[in-house]
Amino acid sequence: MAGALLEVQGIVKRFGGFTALNGVTLHVKAGERFGLIGPNGSGKTTLINCISGALAGYAGRIVFDGGDITTLPAHRRTRLGIVRSFQIPKPFTSMTLQENLDIPLEYAARERSQDAAADAAAILDSIGLGAKAHLKPAGLTQIEMRKLELARALAARPKLLISDEAMAGLSSAEVDDILAILFRLNEQGITIIMIEHIMRAVMRFCERIAVLDAGQLIAEGTPQEIVRNHAVEKAYLGE
Amino acid sequence: MARTVPALIVGLLVVAAGIGLVTLRVNPYLYFAGYVILQYVVIATAWNILGGYAGYVNFGTPAFFAMGAYTSVFLIQSTRAPLPVLILAGGLVSALLGLGIGYLTLRLRGVFFSIATLALSIVLQTMIMNWEYVGGSRGLSVIRPSGPPFGNYVMFLFTVMVTLAVVAVVTARFIERSWVGRGLAALRDNEEAAECMGVPTLRLKLFATTISGFLLGVAGAPFPYYVTFVEPNSAFNLDYAVNALAMPMIGGTTSWVGPVIGAVLLGSAQQLATVTISSEMNLFIVGIVLVAFVVLAPEGLLGLVRRLRGR
Amino acid sequence: MFSWDLLANAVVSGLLLGGFYAAVSLGISLIFGLLEIANIAQPAFVVLGAYAAYVLNNAYEVDPILTGLAFTPVFYVLGAVVYRVYYESFERRGDEALRGLVFFFGLLFILEVSLSLKFGVDYRLVQTAYTKTSIEFGGVGIAFRYLVPCVIGIAMTLALYLFLSRTFYGRAIRAVSQDQQALRLMGVNPIQIKTIAFGVGIAAASLAGALLICIAPVIPSTDRDYIGRMFAITVLGGMGSIGGTLVAGIILGVAESFMATFFGPSWSLAVSFGILLIALAVRPAGLFGR
Numbered sequence: 118m119a120g121a122l123l124e125v126q127g128i129v130k131r132f133g134g135f136t137a138l139n140g141v142t143l144h145v146k147a148g149e150r151f152g153l154i155g156p157n158g159s160g161k162t163t164l165i166n167c168i169s170g171a172l173a174g175y176a177g178r179i180v181f182d183g184g185d186i187t188t189l190p191a192h193r194r195t196r197l198g199i200v201r202s203f204q205i206p207k208p209f210t211s212m213t214l215q216e217n218l219d220i221p222l223e224y225a226a227r228e229r230s231q232d233a234a235a236d237a238a239a240i241l242d243s244i245g246l247g248a249k250a251h252l253k254p255a256g257l258t259q260i261e262m263r264k265l266e267l268a269r270a271l272a273a274r275p276k277l278l279i280s281d282e283a284m285a286g287l288s289s290a291e292v293d294d295i296l297a298i299l300f301r302l303n304e305q306g307i308t309i310i311m312i313e314h315i316m317r318a319v320m321r322f323c324e325r326i327a328v329l330d331a332g333q334l335i336a337e338g339t340p341q342e343i344v345r346n347h348a349v350e351k352a353y354l355g356e
Numbered sequence: 357m358a359r360t361v362p363a364l365i366v367g368l369l370v371v372a373a374g375i376g377l378v379t380l381r382v383n384p385y386l387y388f389a390g391y392v393i394l395q396y397v398v399i400a401t402a403w404n405i406l407g408g409y410a411g412y413v414n415f416g417t418p419a420f421f422a423m424g425a426y427t428s429v430f431l432i433q434s435t436r437a438p439l440p441v442l443i444l445a446g447g448l449v450s451a452l453l454g455l456g457i458g459y460l461t462l463r464l465r466g467v468f469f470s471i472a473t474l475a476l477s478i479v480l481q482t483m484i485m486n487w488e489y490v491g492g493s494r495g496l497s498v499i500r501p502s503g504p505p506f507g508n509y510v511m512f513l514f515t516v517m518v519t520l521a522v523v524a525v526v527t528a529r530f531i532e533r534s535w536v537g538r539g540l541a542a543l544r545d546n547e548e549a550a551e552c553m554g555v556p557t558l559r560l561k562l563f564a565t566t567i568s569g570f571l572l573g574v575a576g577a578p579f580p581y582y583v584t585f586v587e588p589n590s591a592f593n594l595d596y597a598v599n600a601l602a603m604p605m606i607g608g609t610t611s612w613v614g615p616v617i618g619a620v621l622l623g624s625a626q627q628l629a630t631v632t633i634s635s636e637m638n639l640f641i642v643g644i645v646l647v648a649f650v651v652l653a654p655e656g657l658l659g660l661v662r663r664l665r666g667r
Numbered sequence: 668m669f670s671w672d673l674l675a676n677a678v679v680s681g682l683l684l685g686g687f688y689a690a691v692s693l694g695i696s697l698i699f700g701l702l703e704i705a706n707i708a709q710p711a712f713v714v715l716g717a718y719a720a721y722v723l724n725n726a727y728e729v730d731p732i733l734t735g736l737a738f739t740p741v742f743y744v745l746g747a748v749v750y751r752v753y754y755e756s757f758e759r760r761g762d763e764a765l766r767g768l769v770f771f772f773g774l775l776f777i778l779e780v781s782l783s784l785k786f787g788v789d790y791r792l793v794q795t796a797y798t799k800t801s802i803e804f805g806g807v808g809i810a811f812r813y814l815v816p817c818v819i820g821i822a823m824t825l826a827l828y829l830f831l832s833r834t835f836y837g838r839a840i841r842a843v844s845q846d847q848q849a850l851r852l853m854g855v856n857p858i859q860i861k862t863i864a865f866g867v868g869i870a871a872a873s874l875a876g877a878l879l880i881c882i883a884p885v886i887p888s889t890d891r892d893y894i895g896r897m898f899a900i901t902v903l904g905g906m907g908s909i910g911g912t913l914v915a916g917i918i919l920g921v922a923e924s925f926m927a928t929f930f931g932p933s934w935s936l937a938v939s940f941g942i943l944l945i946a947l948a949v950r951p952a953g954l955f956g957r
Contacts, residue, residue, distance in 0.1 A: 133952075169552060195554040207549035209542050211610065220542045223535055225554025273553055413768045415707075460948050467705040468902075468947055470768055474707060475895035479940040482933055544765075598776050601769055609765075640780040647773035650766050651756045 121180075122147040122308050123199075123277055128167055128177035130160075137163040138175070139332040145277070150303050151310045152323030152340075156353055159329040161312050162204065165279055169201045170194045182276065195225045198276030202266040202283055208254035214241060214265060215250045221273035237272060244268045244298060260291045267298060278302065279310045284318055292318055320344075328352065363529060367522040374518030378511045387514040391582060393623035394517040395575050398524040399596060400603035400615035402571035405528055407601075408609030409537060410564045411544035412466050416457075416473030417600035419480045420450040420569050422591035424576025429490045429586055432498055439501075439516065439578065446577030447570040454569025455562060462561045481592040495587025498580040513582055520578075524571050528612040531567070540564060541610075598639065599623075602646040608658025617657055675807050677928040678921060683813040685920025687882060689913040690820030691875045691893060692900040693827055694868035699898070700906040701844045702864055704753070704763070708771045709897060710890035711778035712869050716742065716876020717791075717885045718782055724793040731793045732819065735877025739870040746869025747862045749774070754858060775890065782887035790884035798881065816878035821913065823874060828909045830867075840864045844907065895936060899943035905953030914954060918942075 121144040130138040138160045145151045153161050166172040168179060170191030179187050186194055200221075209217050218237035241247045244264050249257070254265060263283050270278055280299060284292045296318055303309050313319050319326065320340045328336040328343060330352040336343055343349055378387070399417060406412050414420075424446030431437045431445055457476060461469040485493040504512040531537045542550035543557045551557045580586045599622065607618030622642070629638050653660055691713055698706045719738050720731035757767035792798075797811035831837040839860045842850055847857040879885060900919055904911030919942060923935040946953065 171548065171552065190556075190558075191551045192554050192556045195552055201552060203549065203552075207546045209545040209549065211541060211545050216538075220538060220550065220555065221553040224539060224556075269549075269553065407765065411765050413765055413772075415772055460944055464947060464951055466764055467768065468951070471705065471707065471894075471898045472944065472947070474772075475898070475936075475940045475943060478891050478895065479937050482936050486933055594776070598772075601772065605769065636780055636783050640777065640784060643773055643777040643780055647770060647777065650770050650773060651752065654766050 120146050122149075122182060123168070123310075124178075124180040125164070125168065126178040126180070128164065128175055128179070130163055130167060130172065130175040137332050138167070140177075141329070141332070141334050143327050143334060143337065145308060145310060147276075147308055148303070148306060149308055150299075150322055150324045151308070152319045152326035153310055153312045153329065154314070154319055154326060154343075155329035158331075159352075160332040161329055162281065163332075164329065165201060165281055165310075165312065169199055169279065171201075192224070195221070195273055198274070199279070200225070200270045200273040200275035200277070201279035202263075202270045202281055204282045204285065206262040206266045208257075208262065208265055208269070210254055213251050213253055214246060214268075217254065217265065217269055218272040221269055226272065226274035240268050240271050243301075244271070245294075260287055260294065263287070263295065264298075267295070271302070275307055277308045277310065279312070281312050282314065284313055284315050296322060360526075360530060363526055367526050370522050371515070371519050374515050378506050378515055381511075384508075384510070387508075387510050389624075389627040391510065391514050391517050392627060393620060394514070394521045395579075396599060396603060396619040396623040397521040397616055398517070398571055398575040399600050400607070400619040401521075401524040401528045401612065402568045402575065403600040404604040404609055404612070404615045405531060405571070406564045406568040408604050408611075408614065409532065409540040409544065410561060412462070412561065412564070413470045414473045414565075414568065414600070415470055415597060416476040417572060418592040418594065418596045419473070419477040420453060420572035421576040421579075421596050422477075422480065422484070422588070423450045423453055424573030425579040425586060425591045426484055426490050427573070428577045428580050429496060429498065432580060433489065433496075439581070443516075443520070443574050443577040447574040450573025450576070451566045451570035453573075454565040458562045458565035462558060462565070477592055477597065481588050484592075485588050491586060493588060495585055497585050498583075500581050500584065509581065513578055516578055520574055524574075525612055525616060527567070527571070528615075532612055536560065536563065595639065598642055598646065599626075602642055602649070604656070605646060605649050605654075606656055608656030610655070611658060614656050614658050621657075672807075673928060677924045679804075679807045679809060680813060681921030681924030682917060683809070683817040683920070684882075684924060685917030686817030686820040686913075687813070687878055687916075688820075688896060688900060688920050689916030690816065690823045690871075690878055692897045692904075692912050692916060693823055693909070694871040694875065695897045696901050696904065696907070696909060696912040697827070697840075697871070698865055698868040700901050700904075700908070700912075701840060702861055703844065703906075704750075704758075704861075704865070705768055706771050706865075706868070707768070707894060708749075708774040708778065709868070709872060710893040711775045712742065712745075712872035713876045713879060713893065714782065714885060714887065714890045715778055716873040717880040717889070718786060718876070719873070720877040720880050721791045721793055721885070724795070725791075728794070730795055731877040731880055732815070732874075735874040738873040742873040743866040743870040746866040749869070750862050750865035754861070779887050779890055786887065788886055788888075790886050791880070792884035793880050795881070812881050816881050819874070819878060820916075823871065824909060824913045827867075827871070831909060836860065836863055841907075892936060895939040895943060899939040899946065901953075902951065903942055903946045903953055905955035908953065908955040911953055911955035 123145040125141060125143050128138050128141045141164060155161050167175045170189060178185065181197060181199060215237050218240060222236055238250060241250045244267060246261060246264055246268060257265060267283060284295050292315060299309055299322060311319065311322055323340060326340055326343045327334055328349050335348045335352060336346045403414060403417060406414055427446040427449040428442040431442055457472055461472045490496060500509045506512050539555045539560050542555050543560060547557055603618030603622050604615040606622060608614030626638055649656065695709045698704050716735060716738065720734040723729040723734045724731055753767060753770060757763045757770065797815060801808050801810040831841055839850060839855055843857045843860045850857050896919060900912055900915040904915030919939060923938045926934045926938050
């Protein structure tokens with residue numbers, strides 16, 4: 118499909134006898150703000166894991182930026198520009214915040230970064246963690262940890278950023294904080310896939326939304342279309 | 357690169373000091389004991405490259421050490437090769453062993469690698485015991501070459517081991533401070549996150565396993581000439597397994613300094629102790645010390661020092 | 668030098684040995700297979716159990732199986748204590764990968780050396796009414812000292828299987844490996860469940876040790892022979908599958924028996940190691956794994 122940065126074609130993923138994804142096909146356009154929602158256990162994180170390369174052994178095809186990445190290991194996909202943040206933050210605990218960002222700057226974005234130290238400091242500043250750059254992650258608050266996840270993802274210079282429930286458990290003000298950061302990133306040209314349960318964030322942020330339920334795509338469209346979609350209502354609220 | 361040059365100079369000075377110590381001809385026991393302690397510096401440093409830097413625990417240190425020793429024995433028996441060749445060959449064989457085990461198990465969880473290394477020593481020991489050419493279970497006598505530098509072969513081996521210890525430490529330090537070292541630290545802290553941040557975790561793990569194996573083999577290669585009688589029970593001695601763990605744990609696993617401190621302290625203590633207590637008691641105490649450190653002071657002495665200094 | 672008699676004997680002793688191997692591996696199947704705790708000290712606990720049986724048999728002529736059974740509460744408590752220390756020191760801090768492993772290795776080491784200090788390196792064995800007798804069955808001799816451990820091993824496997832599938836705590840143990848959150852929501856403390864599971868695993872070692880010393884004499888370093896076997900069986904059988912443990916135990920027993928009969932006994936350890944590596948390389952989930 119022309120203009121699509123990411124194309125996911127017929128992804129099927131099984132865990133033993135359990136089918137987590139049953140033939141999911143979707144595409145994300147370059148520069149788009151894309152939402153992926155669905156009830157718990159619908160397969161969102163599994164899909165993200167397949168796209169980012171954290172999971173292997175799935176059937177189907179994934180095309181990114183014109184190239185087939187289906188069999189590439191995760192670190193190669195990151196270098197190509199697919200970066201994900203983790204639902205439960207996974208910082209490098211023995212390193213300072215700055216050093217945490219040095220890793221992706223060095224490994225994922227080497228060609229795209231001139232001065233790693235300055236870049237790391239700049240990213241931390243832009244996201245509000247500049248003051249803590251030389252501290253270790255142990256003392257961070259919840260929202261600071263989430264910001265660190267995003268900052269680290271940014272340091273990998275993503276073309277496509279997958280934000281996996283970055284706002285879960287945050288206060289309303291904190292949600293707005295993260296949302297502002299994501300809007301800003303999108304303005305800079307980064308395509309964003311947002312996985313969230315916080316509906317007001319999804320409605321405000323996303324241009325297009327895909328809904329998963331029990332491993333299948335049940336609806337796709339603008340926020341207004343999704344809200345009115347009967348199948349979506351059924352998936353979330355039951356009959 | 358500029359930071360490595362001073363390190364190399366220090367390394368060369370240490371080697372020179374070792375040679376100087378030999379020419380002084382102090383109490384000969386010093387060279388016997390010193391060889392063992394320096395050997396442990398190599399072993400502990402080698403172990404730590406995989407265990408401390410990458411977080412993958414190798415329980416099969418005796419296997420890698422003994423393969424270095426028995427490669428030497430094989431070459432001595434077949435070709436009478438000179439010591440540098442023995443050292444390189446021993447290192448290469450153990451490096452391949454590390455690569456092989458790594459390739460088979462490092463794609464799985466780290467614990468499977470550790471279990472495989474645990475079983476490895478026992479299996480290799482059985483195989484060596486059945487190989488008559490290198491002495492089998494009875495063992496083999498090895499004759500030291502004549503005309504060694506310094507006139508005394510043990511003193512010569514002492515200087516060789518000083519050199520090998522310097523090589524091992526410089527290598528570890530170089531890795532630690534390089535981008536490879538940072539990648540290893542990232543994968544130690546959180547392997548999944550590291551992989552998603554662009555770190556080629558499998559390749560780095562295999563690298564660490566291979567280097568670690570190489571240095572362990574190098575440590576074992578001069579062993580036949582040191583003991584002159586090589587038999588499987590001493591080459592595959594459990595001492596190596598527990599000391600390779602205890603020394604970095606006691607000293608501190610995050611830096612090259614830790615294994616050196618641990619090797620010198622624990623190695624010296626054991627040398628002093630062998631005359632007063634039985635070797636089993638010695639091992640028992642090392643075991644207790646190891647568990648105590650792991651439970652109470654997991655960051656080792658370096659960590660305690662850092663804590664006292666207030667970060 | 669092949670003969671059908673030799674083959675039949677090899678198969679039979681392999682089957683019997685397999686039942687025993689399954690018994691020995693039950694503890695690890697529970698602790699490593701279900702709880703995913705790499706307790707590499709397990710073989711040392713088994714040998715400890717063997718020595719307990721030896722001491723009572725030597726001093727008071729107590730049947731080793733009775734000793735094994737009698738000591739299960741003691742070993743249970745020991746296991747519970749070990750797990751608590753492990754949990755407080757490592758699991759809670761998320762440090763189990765490196766330091767937890769080293770902890771268990773240290774434990775393995777301390778146990779083996781302690782036995783060495785106390786009992787020396789002479790082989791110890793037990794004397795019972797049946798250690799020397801055997802029966803004939805279809806031209807094949809079956810020694811009681813193999814038959815009894817095998818039968819008890821199968822009984823243990825069945826008992827553990829029923830415990831895990833029919834009792835509340837057993838099912839909680841199965842659940843804790845899959846979803847700790849759900850357990851908490853049900854008001855069950857996962858830590859308590861894991862303590863029980865670990866305790867049961869070590870208690871199994873008590874009886875397994877008694878069976879071990881029935882089959883063959885032991886020395887402190889016998890534990891090293893079983894590290895490879897236990898993990899090979901658990902991986903091959905499938906992590907968390909008790910039935911799989913029995914099947915894998917029998918496969919290993921027969922394989923080792925063949926190697927020993929036709930190539931010599933010194934290669935038997937290589938068999939378990941080979942099976943472990945092959946299982947890890949080809950199908951890490953094992954034959955019956957989830």
